[in-house]
Amino acid sequence: MLFNSIDFAIFVPIVFILYWFVFKSLKSQNVLLIIASYVFYAWWDWRFLGLIIVSTLIDYSIGLAIEKQTNLKSKKAYLTLSILLNLSILGFFKYYNFFIENFNAAFQLFGRDLDLNYLNIILPVGISFYTFQTMSYSIDIYRNKIKPTTNLVAFASFICFFPQLVAGPIERASSFLPQVEKRRVFNYIKATDGLKQILWGLFKKMVIADNCAVFVNDIFENHANYSGSTLLFGAFLFTIQIYCDFSGYSDIAIGVSRLFGFNLKKNFAFPYFSRNIAEFWRRWHISLTTWFKDYFYIPIGGSRGSKWMQLRNTFAIFLVIGLWHGAHWKFVVYGFINALHFVPYIIKGKNTKYTSVIANNRWFPDSKELFGMFHTFLFLVFARIFFRADSLTSAVTFLSGIFSFSVFSLPNLSNASDALILLILIAFFFIIEWIGRAKEHALEHIFSSYKKQYRIAFYYVLVFLIFYFNGEEQQFIYFQF
Numbered sequence: 001m002l003f004n005s006i007d008f009a010i011f012v013p014i015v016f017i018l019y020w021f022v023f024k025s026l027k028s029q030n031v032l033l034i035i036a037s038y039v040f041y042a043w044w045d046w047r048f049l050g051l052i053i054v055s056t057l058i059d060y061s062i063g064l065a066i067e068k069q070t071n072l073k074s075k076k077a078y079l080t081l082s083i084l085l086n087l088s089i090l091g092f093f094k095y096y097n098f099f100i101e102n103f104n105a106a107f108q109l110f111g112r113d114l115d116l117n118y119l120n121i122i123l124p125v126g127i128s129f130y131t132f133q134t135m136s137y138s139i140d141i142y143r144n145k146i147k148p149t150t151n152l153v154a155f156a157s158f159i160c161f162f163p164q165l166v167a168g169p170i171e172r173a174s175s176f177l178p179q180v181e182k183r184r185v186f187n188y189i190k191a192t193d194g195l196k197q198i199l200w201g202l203f204k205k206m207v208i209a210d211n212c213a214v215f216v217n218d219i220f221e222n223h224a225n226y227s228g229s230t231l232l233f234g235a236f237l238f239t240i241q242i243y244c245d246f247s248g249y250s251d252i253a254i255g256v257s258r259l260f261g262f263n264l265k266k267n268f269a270f271p272y273f274s275r276n277i278a279e280f281w282r283r284w285h286i287s288l289t290t291w292f293k294d295y296f297y298i299p300i301g302g303s304r305g306s307k308w309m310q311l312r313n314t315f316a317i318f319l320v321i322g323l324w325h326g327a328h329w330k331f332v333v334y335g336f337i338n339a340l341h342f343v344p345y346i347i348k349g350k351n352t353k354y355t356s357v358i359a360n361n362r363w364f365p366d367s368k369e370l371f372g373m374f375h376t377f378l379f380l381v382f383a384r385i386f387f388r389a390d391s392l393t394s395a396v397t398f399l400s401g402i403f404s405f406s407v408f409s410l411p412n413l414s415n416a417s418d419a420l421i422l423l424i425l426i427a428f429f430f431i432i433e434w435i436g437r438a439k440e441h442a443l444e445h446i447f448s449s450y451k452k453q454y455r456i457a458f459y460y461v462l463v464f465l466i467f468y469f470n471g472e473e474q475q476f477i478y479f480q481f
Contacts, residue, residue: 038052059138097118100118104116146173169264196441207470272373276350276372297317323335
Protein backbone atom coordinates (compact mmCIF):
# COMPACT_ATOMS: atom_id res chain seq x y z
CA MET A 1 0.00 0.00 0.00
CA LEU A 2 1.61 3.24 -1.14
CA PHE A 3 1.32 6.49 0.82
CA ASN A 4 0.40 8.28 -2.43
CA SER A 5 -2.50 5.94 -3.24
CA ILE A 6 -6.27 6.09 -2.85
CA ASP A 7 -6.06 2.90 -0.79
CA PHE A 8 -3.93 4.62 1.83
CA ALA A 9 -6.14 7.72 1.79
CA ILE A 10 -9.05 5.45 2.81
CA PHE A 11 -7.02 3.20 5.12
CA VAL A 12 -5.65 5.91 7.46
CA PRO A 13 -9.00 7.59 8.33
CA ILE A 14 -10.55 4.18 9.08
CA VAL A 15 -7.69 3.22 11.41
CA PHE A 16 -7.73 6.72 12.94
CA ILE A 17 -11.44 6.54 13.80
CA LEU A 18 -11.15 3.03 15.24
CA TYR A 19 -8.02 4.00 17.18
CA TRP A 20 -9.43 7.07 18.94
CA PHE A 21 -13.17 6.38 19.12
CA VAL A 22 -13.59 2.58 19.35
CA PHE A 23 -10.42 1.01 20.81
CA LYS A 24 -9.76 3.35 23.71
CA SER A 25 -7.71 1.17 26.06
CA LEU A 26 -3.94 1.06 25.66
CA LYS A 27 -3.76 -2.68 24.92
CA SER A 28 -6.61 -2.61 22.39
CA GLN A 29 -5.02 0.37 20.61
CA ASN A 30 -1.71 -1.50 20.36
CA VAL A 31 -3.47 -4.62 19.08
CA LEU A 32 -5.23 -2.47 16.49
CA LEU A 33 -1.88 -1.00 15.41
CA ILE A 34 -0.48 -4.52 14.91
CA ILE A 35 -3.50 -5.62 12.87
CA ALA A 36 -3.47 -2.41 10.82
CA SER A 37 0.27 -2.75 10.24
CA TYR A 38 -0.04 -6.36 9.08
CA VAL A 39 -2.89 -5.40 6.73
CA PHE A 40 -0.79 -2.50 5.43
CA TYR A 41 2.17 -4.81 4.74
CA ALA A 42 0.05 -7.69 3.41
CA TRP A 43 -1.41 -5.29 0.83
CA TRP A 44 1.96 -5.70 -0.93
CA ASP A 45 2.44 -9.46 -0.38
CA TRP A 46 0.89 -11.37 2.54
CA ARG A 47 3.40 -14.22 2.22
CA PHE A 48 6.19 -12.12 3.76
CA LEU A 49 4.27 -11.31 6.92
CA GLY A 50 5.90 -14.41 8.38
CA LEU A 51 9.34 -12.77 8.15
CA ILE A 52 8.23 -9.81 10.27
CA ILE A 53 6.64 -12.14 12.81
CA VAL A 54 9.78 -14.31 12.95
CA SER A 55 12.04 -11.25 13.41
CA THR A 56 9.72 -10.01 16.14
CA LEU A 57 9.72 -13.31 18.05
CA ILE A 58 13.49 -13.79 17.67
CA ASP A 59 14.50 -10.52 19.26
CA TYR A 60 11.68 -10.46 21.80
CA SER A 61 12.82 -13.87 23.11
CA ILE A 62 16.54 -13.15 22.85
CA GLY A 63 16.10 -9.81 24.59
CA LEU A 64 14.58 -11.56 27.60
CA ALA A 65 17.27 -14.26 27.49
CA ILE A 66 20.10 -11.70 27.47
CA GLU A 67 18.65 -10.01 30.55
CA LYS A 68 18.42 -13.30 32.46
CA GLN A 69 22.07 -14.24 31.95
CA THR A 70 24.44 -13.63 34.82
CA ASN A 71 27.74 -13.73 32.94
CA LEU A 72 29.02 -11.74 29.99
CA LYS A 73 29.91 -14.79 27.91
CA SER A 74 26.31 -16.06 27.92
CA LYS A 75 24.95 -12.59 27.11
CA LYS A 76 27.34 -12.30 24.18
CA ALA A 77 26.32 -15.76 22.92
CA TYR A 78 22.64 -14.74 22.77
CA LEU A 79 23.50 -11.41 21.14
CA THR A 80 25.58 -13.24 18.53
CA LEU A 81 22.65 -15.56 17.89
CA SER A 82 20.33 -12.57 17.34
CA ILE A 83 22.74 -10.90 14.92
CA LEU A 84 23.42 -14.11 13.00
CA LEU A 85 19.73 -14.99 12.64
CA ASN A 86 18.72 -11.50 11.54
CA LEU A 87 21.62 -11.07 9.13
CA SER A 88 21.07 -14.58 7.73
CA ILE A 89 17.47 -13.72 6.84
CA LEU A 90 18.51 -10.37 5.38
CA GLY A 91 21.50 -11.89 3.58
CA PHE A 92 19.48 -14.67 1.97
CA PHE A 93 16.74 -12.46 0.56
CA LYS A 94 18.89 -9.48 -0.35
CA TYR A 95 22.38 -10.78 -1.12
CA TYR A 96 22.20 -14.50 -1.98
CA ASN A 97 22.35 -14.09 -5.78
CA PHE A 98 24.96 -11.32 -5.45
CA PHE A 99 27.26 -13.61 -3.49
CA ILE A 100 26.66 -16.54 -5.87
CA GLU A 101 27.45 -14.35 -8.89
CA ASN A 102 30.72 -13.13 -7.40
CA PHE A 103 31.63 -16.57 -6.05
CA ASN A 104 31.24 -18.04 -9.54
CA ALA A 105 33.24 -15.18 -11.06
CA ALA A 106 36.07 -15.60 -8.53
CA PHE A 107 36.50 -19.30 -9.35
CA GLN A 108 36.37 -18.60 -13.09
CA LEU A 109 39.49 -16.44 -12.66
CA PHE A 110 41.32 -19.63 -11.64
CA GLY A 111 39.90 -21.68 -14.48
CA ARG A 112 37.23 -23.40 -12.40
CA ASP A 113 33.56 -23.20 -13.34
CA LEU A 114 31.39 -23.94 -10.30
CA ASP A 115 28.21 -22.68 -11.99
CA LEU A 116 26.26 -22.43 -8.73
CA ASN A 117 22.57 -21.88 -9.37
CA TYR A 118 20.78 -18.61 -8.83
CA LEU A 119 17.43 -18.47 -7.05
CA ASN A 120 14.37 -16.51 -8.08
CA ILE A 121 14.14 -14.54 -4.84
CA ILE A 122 11.68 -11.70 -4.24
CA LEU A 123 13.11 -8.99 -1.98
CA PRO A 124 10.61 -8.32 0.83
CA VAL A 125 9.72 -4.64 1.08
CA GLY A 126 11.35 -2.91 4.04
CA ILE A 127 13.40 -5.92 5.22
CA SER A 128 16.56 -3.82 5.69
CA PHE A 129 14.69 -1.33 7.86
CA TYR A 130 12.85 -3.60 10.27
CA THR A 131 15.83 -5.99 10.53
CA PHE A 132 18.06 -3.15 11.72
CA GLN A 133 15.34 -2.03 14.12
CA THR A 134 15.06 -5.46 15.75
CA MET A 135 18.85 -5.92 15.94
CA SER A 136 19.38 -2.57 17.67
CA TYR A 137 16.94 -3.69 20.38
CA SER A 138 19.03 -6.77 21.27
CA ILE A 139 22.31 -4.83 21.06
CA ASP A 140 21.02 -2.09 23.38
CA ILE A 141 19.90 -4.69 25.94
CA TYR A 142 23.35 -6.29 25.79
CA ARG A 143 24.94 -2.87 26.33
CA ASN A 144 22.64 -2.24 29.33
CA LYS A 145 21.15 0.83 27.62
CA ILE A 146 17.58 -0.48 27.94
CA LYS A 147 15.66 -3.18 29.75
CA PRO A 148 13.76 -5.76 27.66
CA THR A 149 10.00 -5.47 27.57
CA THR A 150 7.84 -8.37 28.72
CA ASN A 151 4.92 -7.01 26.73
CA LEU A 152 4.90 -8.88 23.41
CA VAL A 153 2.03 -6.75 22.06
CA ALA A 154 3.97 -3.55 22.73
CA PHE A 155 7.13 -5.00 21.20
CA ALA A 156 5.31 -6.19 18.07
CA SER A 157 3.78 -2.70 17.73
CA PHE A 158 7.28 -1.23 17.88
CA ILE A 159 8.57 -3.54 15.15
CA CYS A 160 5.68 -3.36 12.68
CA PHE A 161 4.30 0.19 13.21
CA PHE A 162 2.90 0.79 9.73
CA PRO A 163 3.89 4.42 8.99
CA GLN A 164 7.60 3.60 9.21
CA LEU A 165 7.53 -0.14 8.54
CA VAL A 166 8.87 -0.28 4.99
CA ALA A 167 11.21 2.73 4.66
CA GLY A 168 11.86 4.11 8.12
CA PRO A 169 12.81 6.17 9.97
CA ILE A 170 14.64 3.34 11.76
CA GLU A 171 13.46 3.72 15.34
CA ARG A 172 15.28 2.80 18.53
CA ALA A 173 13.47 0.92 21.27
CA SER A 174 14.73 3.44 23.83
CA SER A 175 12.64 6.22 22.26
CA PHE A 176 9.72 4.34 20.70
CA LEU A 177 8.84 1.56 23.18
CA PRO A 178 8.07 4.00 26.03
CA GLN A 179 5.56 5.70 23.70
CA VAL A 180 3.94 2.35 22.94
CA GLU A 181 3.74 1.33 26.59
CA LYS A 182 2.05 4.45 27.88
CA ARG A 183 -1.44 5.74 27.20
CA ARG A 184 -1.75 8.21 24.35
CA VAL A 185 -4.03 11.23 24.48
CA PHE A 186 -5.18 12.93 21.30
CA ASN A 187 -3.35 16.22 20.83
CA TYR A 188 -4.98 18.60 18.36
CA ILE A 189 -1.86 20.73 17.89
CA LYS A 190 0.32 17.66 17.28
CA ALA A 191 -2.27 16.23 14.85
CA THR A 192 -2.59 19.44 12.81
CA ASP A 193 1.19 19.73 12.64
CA GLY A 194 1.24 16.12 11.43
CA LEU A 195 -1.25 16.97 8.69
CA LYS A 196 0.97 19.84 7.52
CA GLN A 197 3.96 17.51 7.36
CA ILE A 198 1.91 14.94 5.43
CA LEU A 199 0.85 17.65 2.99
CA TRP A 200 4.45 18.71 2.37
CA GLY A 201 5.53 15.09 2.00
CA LEU A 202 2.85 14.46 -0.61
CA PHE A 203 3.87 17.61 -2.47
CA LYS A 204 7.51 16.52 -2.55
CA LYS A 205 6.62 13.01 -3.69
CA MET A 206 3.77 13.56 -6.13
CA VAL A 207 4.60 16.97 -7.59
CA ILE A 208 8.40 17.04 -7.57
CA ALA A 209 9.73 13.45 -7.36
CA ASP A 210 7.18 11.76 -9.63
CA ASN A 211 7.46 14.44 -12.31
CA CYS A 212 11.25 14.29 -12.15
CA ALA A 213 10.95 10.52 -12.62
CA VAL A 214 9.39 10.97 -16.07
CA PHE A 215 12.53 12.69 -17.37
CA VAL A 216 14.99 10.69 -15.26
CA ASN A 217 13.70 7.29 -16.37
CA ASP A 218 13.81 8.24 -20.03
CA ILE A 219 17.28 9.83 -19.91
CA PHE A 220 18.94 7.06 -17.90
CA GLU A 221 17.34 4.26 -19.91
CA ASN A 222 18.29 5.87 -23.24
CA HIS A 223 21.46 7.71 -22.23
CA ALA A 224 23.34 6.65 -25.37
CA ASN A 225 20.94 8.72 -27.48
CA TYR A 226 21.26 12.01 -25.57
CA SER A 227 23.69 14.90 -25.50
CA GLY A 228 25.97 15.66 -22.56
CA SER A 229 23.79 18.57 -21.46
CA THR A 230 20.70 16.33 -21.44
CA LEU A 231 22.54 13.70 -19.39
CA LEU A 232 23.63 16.37 -16.91
CA PHE A 233 20.04 17.59 -16.69
CA GLY A 234 18.90 14.02 -16.00
CA ALA A 235 21.52 13.58 -13.27
CA PHE A 236 20.43 16.89 -11.70
CA LEU A 237 16.77 15.82 -11.74
CA PHE A 238 17.58 12.46 -10.16
CA THR A 239 19.39 14.24 -7.32
CA ILE A 240 16.19 16.21 -6.73
CA GLN A 241 13.98 13.16 -7.23
CA ILE A 242 15.67 10.88 -4.72
CA TYR A 243 15.59 13.54 -1.99
CA CYS A 244 11.96 14.50 -2.56
CA ASP A 245 10.94 10.85 -2.89
CA PHE A 246 12.64 9.61 0.27
CA SER A 247 12.24 12.66 2.49
CA GLY A 248 8.65 12.89 1.24
CA TYR A 249 8.09 9.34 2.53
CA SER A 250 9.66 10.27 5.87
CA ASP A 251 7.50 13.39 6.16
CA ILE A 252 4.35 11.37 5.55
CA ALA A 253 5.46 8.64 7.98
CA ILE A 254 6.25 11.14 10.73
CA GLY A 255 3.06 13.11 10.06
CA VAL A 256 0.81 10.02 10.14
CA SER A 257 2.51 8.88 13.35
CA ARG A 258 1.66 12.20 14.98
CA LEU A 259 -2.01 11.60 14.17
CA PHE A 260 -1.79 8.53 16.41
CA GLY A 261 0.12 10.28 19.19
CA PHE A 262 3.66 9.13 18.33
CA ASN A 263 6.85 11.08 17.70
CA LEU A 264 9.26 9.52 15.20
CA LYS A 265 12.90 10.39 14.69
CA LYS A 266 13.65 13.25 12.31
CA ASN A 267 15.14 11.64 9.21
CA PHE A 268 16.15 14.60 7.04
CA ALA A 269 17.40 18.02 8.11
CA PHE A 270 17.42 19.91 4.79
CA PRO A 271 20.59 18.15 3.54
CA TYR A 272 20.89 20.10 0.28
CA PHE A 273 21.70 23.20 2.31
CA SER A 274 24.89 21.53 3.56
CA ARG A 275 28.24 23.28 3.27
CA ASN A 276 30.35 20.13 2.85
CA ILE A 277 29.86 16.39 2.42
CA ALA A 278 30.34 15.67 6.14
CA GLU A 279 27.49 18.02 7.05
CA PHE A 280 25.39 16.47 4.29
CA TRP A 281 25.68 12.98 5.76
CA ARG A 282 24.72 14.30 9.20
CA ARG A 283 21.53 15.64 7.64
CA TRP A 284 20.69 12.85 5.18
CA HIS A 285 18.80 9.68 6.23
CA ILE A 286 19.68 10.47 9.85
CA SER A 287 18.18 7.31 11.33
CA LEU A 288 20.39 5.09 9.12
CA THR A 289 23.62 7.08 9.45
CA THR A 290 23.29 7.27 13.24
CA TRP A 291 22.50 3.52 13.33
CA PHE A 292 25.73 2.72 11.49
CA LYS A 293 27.60 5.23 13.61
CA ASP A 294 26.44 3.69 16.91
CA TYR A 295 26.52 0.00 15.95
CA PHE A 296 29.38 -0.16 13.44
CA TYR A 297 31.56 2.95 13.17
CA ILE A 298 32.18 3.57 16.88
CA PRO A 299 32.76 -0.13 17.72
CA ILE A 300 35.52 -0.37 15.07
CA GLY A 301 37.22 2.74 16.42
CA GLY A 302 35.23 5.70 15.15
CA SER A 303 37.15 8.97 15.15
CA ARG A 304 39.64 7.75 17.75
CA GLY A 305 43.25 7.10 16.93
CA SER A 306 45.44 8.37 14.11
CA LYS A 307 44.31 10.00 10.89
CA TRP A 308 44.98 6.71 9.14
CA MET A 309 42.62 4.88 11.52
CA GLN A 310 39.94 7.54 11.01
CA LEU A 311 40.24 7.22 7.25
CA ARG A 312 40.11 3.42 7.45
CA ASN A 313 36.95 3.55 9.58
CA THR A 314 35.35 6.14 7.28
CA PHE A 315 35.91 4.00 4.19
CA ALA A 316 34.64 0.94 6.06
CA ILE A 317 31.36 2.56 7.10
CA PHE A 318 30.68 4.03 3.65
CA LEU A 319 31.37 0.75 1.88
CA VAL A 320 28.92 -0.96 4.24
CA ILE A 321 26.34 1.81 3.77
CA GLY A 322 26.76 1.47 0.01
CA LEU A 323 26.23 -2.29 0.16
CA TRP A 324 23.21 -1.79 2.46
CA HIS A 325 21.49 -0.01 -0.42
CA GLY A 326 21.60 -3.06 -2.64
CA ALA A 327 23.37 -6.18 -3.82
CA HIS A 328 25.32 -4.53 -6.59
CA TRP A 329 28.87 -3.24 -7.02
CA LYS A 330 27.55 0.14 -8.18
CA PHE A 331 26.38 0.83 -4.61
CA VAL A 332 29.79 -0.14 -3.24
CA VAL A 333 31.40 2.32 -5.68
CA TYR A 334 28.86 4.95 -4.62
CA GLY A 335 29.91 4.46 -1.00
CA PHE A 336 33.61 4.55 -1.94
CA ILE A 337 33.19 7.84 -3.83
CA ASN A 338 31.51 9.44 -0.83
CA ALA A 339 34.25 8.19 1.50
CA LEU A 340 36.89 9.53 -0.88
CA HIS A 341 35.30 12.96 -0.68
CA PHE A 342 35.69 12.84 3.11
CA VAL A 343 39.47 12.45 2.94
CA PRO A 344 40.51 16.15 2.85
CA TYR A 345 38.05 17.06 5.62
CA ILE A 346 39.38 14.31 7.90
CA ILE A 347 43.02 15.20 7.18
CA LYS A 348 42.34 18.87 7.95
CA GLY A 349 40.12 18.01 10.93
CA LYS A 350 37.12 19.82 9.42
CA ASN A 351 34.69 16.90 9.15
CA THR A 352 32.73 18.21 12.16
CA LYS A 353 33.06 21.90 11.30
CA TYR A 354 29.43 22.68 10.47
CA THR A 355 26.80 21.74 13.04
CA SER A 356 24.52 24.79 13.05
CA VAL A 357 21.86 25.81 10.55
CA ILE A 358 23.24 27.58 7.51
CA ALA A 359 22.70 31.37 7.41
CA ASN A 360 21.18 31.21 10.89
CA ASN A 361 19.01 34.29 11.57
CA ARG A 362 19.84 35.57 8.08
CA TRP A 363 17.82 35.53 4.89
CA PHE A 364 20.71 34.71 2.59
CA PRO A 365 23.95 32.72 2.82
CA ASP A 366 27.30 34.46 2.43
CA SER A 367 29.57 33.71 -0.52
CA LYS A 368 31.52 31.01 1.35
CA GLU A 369 28.33 29.21 2.37
CA LEU A 370 26.91 29.51 -1.13
CA PHE A 371 30.07 28.03 -2.66
CA GLY A 372 30.02 25.18 -0.10
CA MET A 373 26.40 24.34 -0.94
CA PHE A 374 27.08 24.46 -4.68
CA HIS A 375 30.20 22.30 -4.41
CA THR A 376 28.44 19.69 -2.23
CA PHE A 377 25.37 19.54 -4.44
CA LEU A 378 27.46 19.26 -7.61
CA PHE A 379 29.40 16.36 -6.12
CA LEU A 380 26.12 14.60 -5.28
CA VAL A 381 24.82 15.08 -8.83
CA PHE A 382 27.78 13.15 -10.22
CA ALA A 383 28.06 10.58 -7.41
CA ARG A 384 24.40 9.64 -7.70
CA ILE A 385 24.85 8.63 -11.31
CA PHE A 386 26.35 5.42 -9.89
CA PHE A 387 23.33 5.09 -7.61
CA ARG A 388 20.78 5.42 -10.41
CA ALA A 389 22.49 3.74 -13.37
CA ASP A 390 21.62 0.11 -14.13
CA SER A 391 25.24 -1.00 -13.80
CA LEU A 392 28.78 0.24 -13.33
CA THR A 393 29.29 0.10 -17.09
CA SER A 394 26.20 2.25 -17.68
CA ALA A 395 27.37 4.74 -15.04
CA VAL A 396 30.77 5.12 -16.67
CA THR A 397 29.17 5.49 -20.11
CA PHE A 398 26.76 8.06 -18.70
CA LEU A 399 29.63 10.07 -17.18
CA SER A 400 31.69 9.93 -20.37
CA GLY A 401 28.66 11.26 -22.24
CA ILE A 402 28.50 14.25 -19.94
CA PHE A 403 32.20 15.03 -20.34
CA SER A 404 31.91 15.70 -24.05
CA PHE A 405 31.55 18.83 -26.16
CA SER A 406 27.80 18.25 -26.36
CA VAL A 407 27.52 19.30 -22.71
CA PHE A 408 27.71 22.90 -23.97
CA SER A 409 24.59 22.48 -26.11
CA LEU A 410 21.00 22.96 -24.96
CA PRO A 411 19.32 19.81 -23.57
CA ASN A 412 17.39 18.05 -26.33
CA LEU A 413 14.07 17.37 -24.62
CA SER A 414 10.92 16.44 -26.50
CA ASN A 415 8.72 18.15 -23.89
CA ALA A 416 10.69 21.27 -23.02
CA SER A 417 7.62 23.13 -21.74
CA ASP A 418 7.00 20.43 -19.12
CA ALA A 419 10.66 20.62 -18.11
CA LEU A 420 10.40 24.39 -17.66
CA ILE A 421 7.30 24.04 -15.48
CA LEU A 422 9.09 21.38 -13.42
CA LEU A 423 12.07 23.69 -12.88
CA ILE A 424 9.71 26.41 -11.64
CA LEU A 425 8.11 23.95 -9.21
CA ILE A 426 11.58 22.85 -8.02
CA ALA A 427 12.51 26.50 -7.42
CA PHE A 428 9.28 26.96 -5.40
CA PHE A 429 10.11 23.81 -3.41
CA PHE A 430 13.61 25.06 -2.53
CA ILE A 431 12.27 28.46 -1.45
CA ILE A 432 9.82 26.87 0.99
CA GLU A 433 12.51 24.50 2.31
CA TRP A 434 14.92 27.43 2.76
CA ILE A 435 12.33 29.40 4.74
CA GLY A 436 11.73 26.44 7.07
CA ARG A 437 15.33 25.15 7.24
CA ALA A 438 15.65 25.77 11.01
CA LYS A 439 12.44 23.88 11.84
CA GLU A 440 11.51 20.22 12.23
CA HIS A 441 9.88 20.33 8.80
CA ALA A 442 9.37 22.99 6.16
CA LEU A 443 5.75 23.84 7.02
CA GLU A 444 6.07 23.74 10.81
CA HIS A 445 5.73 27.51 11.27
CA ILE A 446 5.41 28.62 7.66
CA PHE A 447 4.03 32.16 7.41
CA SER A 448 3.14 32.04 11.12
CA SER A 449 3.26 35.84 11.32
CA TYR A 450 0.59 36.14 8.62
CA LYS A 451 -3.16 35.96 9.12
CA LYS A 452 -4.70 32.51 9.36
CA GLN A 453 -6.60 32.85 6.08
CA TYR A 454 -3.33 33.41 4.20
CA ARG A 455 -1.82 30.24 5.65
CA ILE A 456 -4.96 28.28 4.74
CA ALA A 457 -4.81 29.70 1.21
CA PHE A 458 -1.20 28.52 0.95
CA TYR A 459 -2.21 24.99 2.01
CA TYR A 460 -4.97 25.00 -0.61
CA VAL A 461 -2.39 26.01 -3.22
CA LEU A 462 -0.33 22.96 -2.27
CA VAL A 463 -3.41 20.73 -2.48
CA PHE A 464 -4.21 22.15 -5.91
CA LEU A 465 -0.65 21.55 -7.13
CA ILE A 466 -0.76 17.96 -5.85
CA PHE A 467 -3.99 17.19 -7.70
CA TYR A 468 -3.06 19.13 -10.84
CA PHE A 469 0.54 17.95 -11.31
CA ASN A 470 0.39 14.42 -9.97
CA GLY A 471 1.20 11.99 -12.73
CA GLU A 472 1.41 8.23 -12.88
CA GLU A 473 1.59 6.65 -9.42
CA GLN A 474 5.23 5.86 -8.70
CA GLN A 475 6.57 3.47 -6.05
CA PHE A 476 8.90 5.03 -3.49
CA ILE A 477 12.56 4.50 -4.45
CA TYR A 478 13.63 3.19 -1.06
CA PHE A 479 11.04 0.40 -1.10
CA GLN A 480 13.64 -1.61 -3.06
CA PHE A 481 16.07 -1.45 -0.12
